[in-house]
Amino acid sequence: MNTIEQTTEEILNLAATHFNFPRAGLQASDDFYKKLGIDSLQALELLTRLENHFGVELPDYEVQGVSDFHTLATRIQARL
Amino acid sequence: MLDLTKYESLGAALRDALDRWPDEVCLIEADRDRERSRLTYRQFRDAAEPLIAALEDYGFAAGSRAAILMTNQPKWLISAYAIFFAGGVVVPLDYKLSADEHLQLLAHSKAEVLFVEYPLWRAIAEAAGFHERKLRVVLVTEAPLHADLAGGLRWEEFRANHATEFRSRTRKDAACIVYSSGTGGRPKGCVLTHENYLEQCAAVAPVFPFWPGARYLSIIPTNHAIDFMGGFIMPFTGGGTVIHLRTLRPEFIREAFTKYKITYMAVVPLILSNLRRGLGEKFAALPRSKRRILDALIRINRALTRRKPRPGLSRALLKDIHQAFGGDLRALLVGGSFTEPALIDFFHGIGIPIYNGYGATEACTAITINDLKPFRPDTVGPPVRGMEIRIVEAGSDGIGEVAVRSKTVMSHYLDDPELTAETIVDGWLMTGDLGCLDSAGHLQLLGRKKNMIVTAEGKNIYPEDIESAFDGIPVKEFCVFAANYLWPQRAMTGEQLVLVIHPEPGQAVNEAVRTDISGRNSRLLNYKRISGYMVWDHDFPRTVSMKIKRAVLAEQIGKSMDRAAMVPL
Numbered sequence: 001m002n003t004i005e006q007t008t009e010e011i012l013n014l015a016a017t018h019f020n021f022p023r024a025g026l027q028a029s030d031d032f033y034k035k036l037g038i039d040s041l042q043a044l045e046l047l048t049r050l051e052n053h054f055g056v057e058l059p060d061y062e063v064q065g066v067s068d069f070h071t072l073a074t075r076i077q078a079r080l
Numbered sequence: 081m082l083d084l085t086k087y088e089s090l091g092a093a094l095r096d097a098l099d100r101w102p103d104e105v106c107l108i109e110a111d112r113d114r115e116r117s118r119l120t121y122r123q124f125r126d127a128a129e130p131l132i133a134a135l136e137d138y139g140f141a142a143g144s145r146a147a148i149l150m151t152n153q154p155k156w157l158i159s160a161y162a163i164f165f166a167g168g169v170v171v172p173l174d175y176k177l178s179a180d181e182h183l184q185l186l187a188h189s190k191a192e193v194l195f196v197e198y199p200l201w202r203a204i205a206e207a208a209g210f211h212e213r214k215l216r217v218v219l220v221t222e223a224p225l226h227a228d229l230a231g232g233l234r235w236e237e238f239r240a241n242h243a244t245e246f247r248s249r250t251r252k253d254a255a256c257i258v259y260s261s262g263t264g265g266r267p268k269g270c271v272l273t274h275e276n277y278l279e280q281c282a283a284v285a286p287v288f289p290f291w292p293g294a295r296y297l298s299i300i301p302t303n304h305a306i307d308f309m310g311g312f313i314m315p316f317t318g319g320g321t322v323i324h325l326r327t328l329r330p331e332f333i334r335e336a337f338t339k340y341k342i343t344y345m346a347v348v349p350l351i352l353s354n355l356r357r358g359l360g361e362k363f364a365a366l367p368r369s370k371r372r373i374l375d376a377l378i379r380i381n382r383a384l385t386r387r388k389p390r391p392g393l394s395r396a397l398l399k400d401i402h403q404a405f406g407g408d409l410r411a412l413l414v415g416g417s418f419t420e421p422a423l424i425d426f427f428h429g430i431g432i433p434i435y436n437g438y439g440a441t442e443a444c445t446a447i448t449i450n451d452l453k454p455f456r457p458d459t460v461g462p463p464v465r466g467m468e469i470r471i472v473e474a475g476s477d478g479i480g481e482v483a484v485r486s487k488t489v490m491s492h493y494l495d496d497p498e499l500t501a502e503t504i505v506d507g508w509l510m511t512g513d514l515g516c517l518d519s520a521g522h523l524q525l526l527g528r529k530k531n532m533i534v535t536a537e538g539k540n541i542y543p544e545d546i547e548s549a550f551d552g553i554p555v556k557e558f559c560v561f562a563a564n565y566l567w568p569q570r571a572m573t574g575e576q577l578v579l580v581i582h583p584e585p586g587q588a589v590n591e592a593v594r595t596d597i598s599g600r601n602s603r604l605l606n607y608k609r610i611s612g613y614m615v616w617d618h619d620f621p622r623t624v625s626m627k628i629k630r631a632v633l634a635e636q637i638g639k640s641m642d643r644a645a646m647v648p649l
Contacts (some may be wrong), residue, residue, distance in 0.1 A: 039354075040607075041328065046325075059326075060328055060329070
């Protein structure tokens with residue numbers, strides 16, 4: 001099973017690819033809304049990409065209020 | 081549709097609707113691409129009966145209040161119907177608020193019963209301010225077998241099997257208490273009567289009629305006035321079907337359009353932008369020759385639908401696009417916050433009518449609706465039937481505060497006569513929005529007089545409500561404002577909040593203070609965050625009871641400082 005660090009790393013890679021953002025510019029503690037300049041629906045689109053990648057399902061409410069990559073990683077990690 | 085002008089209460093109208101269309105499907109619950117359940121009107125009534133009986137046994141009396149705290153799902157509507165049937169008042173709570181905020185509103189509303197999803201109840205029971213009080217809690221989603229339910233009962237346990245008695249209400253009785261904001265110490269609980277809702281439905285029905293077979297896709301939270309009307313009262317009193325989609329993921333919304341052949345959907349501007357982005361990407365990927373054909377068809381469609389929508393014609397002209405929306409879409413209703421004319425214009429081009437409008441919880445939803453006859457993306461439309469609009473203290477440009485009067489204006493704010501008197505003056509609801517009426521009777525909105533912002537997600541944010549997040553920052557005093565309240569602008573979009581800080585004498589606003597502010601800000605939900613802060617070097621004007629005189633302070637700041645003084649976060 002992935003460690004939390006691996007999960008975080010994979011999330012950062014996928015987010016960079018999905019939003020065409022330089023990977024080097026993203027960190028686990030970043031607020032993804034602010035850093036990527038995205039809205040809540042785009043964040044949900046990213047979530048679907050992550051679900052497909054990790055093979056888990058997260059209800060929308062699980063990620064309500066989450067805005068940084070690290071917390072997102074812990075939510076996904078809990079379901080792996 | 082039922083003629084709602086003949087009814088005394090929502091409960092009576094809904095009861096008749098269940099009898100009138102027993103075999104029609106009223107509710108479909110879908111989670112992503114999976115259909116979870118579907119209910120006919122008869123099955124809906126059968127599901128509500130034991131609940132009504134249990135409410136009666138609990139001693140729930142006419143006028144008693146029951147809160148609903150759920151995401152969009154069939155049990156929201158079943159619970160609401162049971163409450164109305166038993167003569168009660170529904171208190172719809174926003175599931176996106178925090179547990180502390182839920183506790184405040186439960187206490188303020190004096191709800192005796194709470195229908196709640198288990199994860200939300202668990203959060204409330206774990207909140208610091210939680211203490212058990214006389215409140216019958218009914219859990220509508222599955223809780224683990226041995227979980228501590230903190231006094232709650234499972235849905236399957238709260239039921240009784242005996243005949244029930246319909247409790248009639250009059251038009252002037254309260255139907256719902258809807259919080260239009262309110263957690264900053266002064267909750268604004270709009271008391272809306274049965275008459276408010278019945279008249280609102282009657283006013284809107286000519287524009288959005290429902291019939292057996294008409295399907296409404298529900299994604300805006302049902303606690304929101306738009307979905308409560310468009311996704312409950314209106315379809316039910318017309319024999320229509322409501323589809324609850326348990327996710328806001330854009331790809332599943334698109335899928336639901338085709339799967340369920342949706343007739344109407346209410347959206348906030350953010351969802352509309354997302355749909356436009358998706359379509360725009362598809363258009364951009366077309367080969368040049370196909371793109372030229374598409375552009376020509378859009379031009380033809382625009383010319384032919386300028387005077388009124390012609391759905392059949394638009395579907396024939398732009399078949400592929402309309403198929404992607406299921407082929408039966410009559411209209412998208414956009415509300416909750418101001419919609420950019422360019423966004424409405426994009427959908428007009430492809431023949432998907434966007435009905436924008438203007439509303440307020442205090443006016444029981446819609447004040448104006450743009451009926452697209454003719455297409456006017458620059459306004460929010462003329463007043464709905466029975467609605468009077470007056471522009472108060474208009475300047476030479478005709479712009480002033482929008483005041484409205486109608487049978488749909490709320491009765492009062494719960495337990496707040498002072499605020500009620502400020503808001504409803506001589507029978508006119510003062511909206512706090514600035515606008516003007518043009519020669520065609522259309523309303524144009526041009527800014528706000530009140531200290532608040534509305535986000536593209538349709539969230540009303542009152543600065544007072546988020547100040548507690550900054551309690552304890554190391555400065556002498558602070559206050560949060562809507563930037564447009566300090567520096568008025570003729571704009572309804574891109575609104576921002578600003579934190580005004582007054583440091584101690586000689587105190588420098590150093591990195592530690594900035595980090596503290598920034599950290600607290602990031603813990604707020606993203607749509608509630610401040611955009612920046614500014615430093616103010618004078619004492620805040622205060623009342624005898626030491627409350628900040630916000631209007632006075634705002635005027636002082638607006639006069640002596642510029643918007644550029646805001647330090648972005």
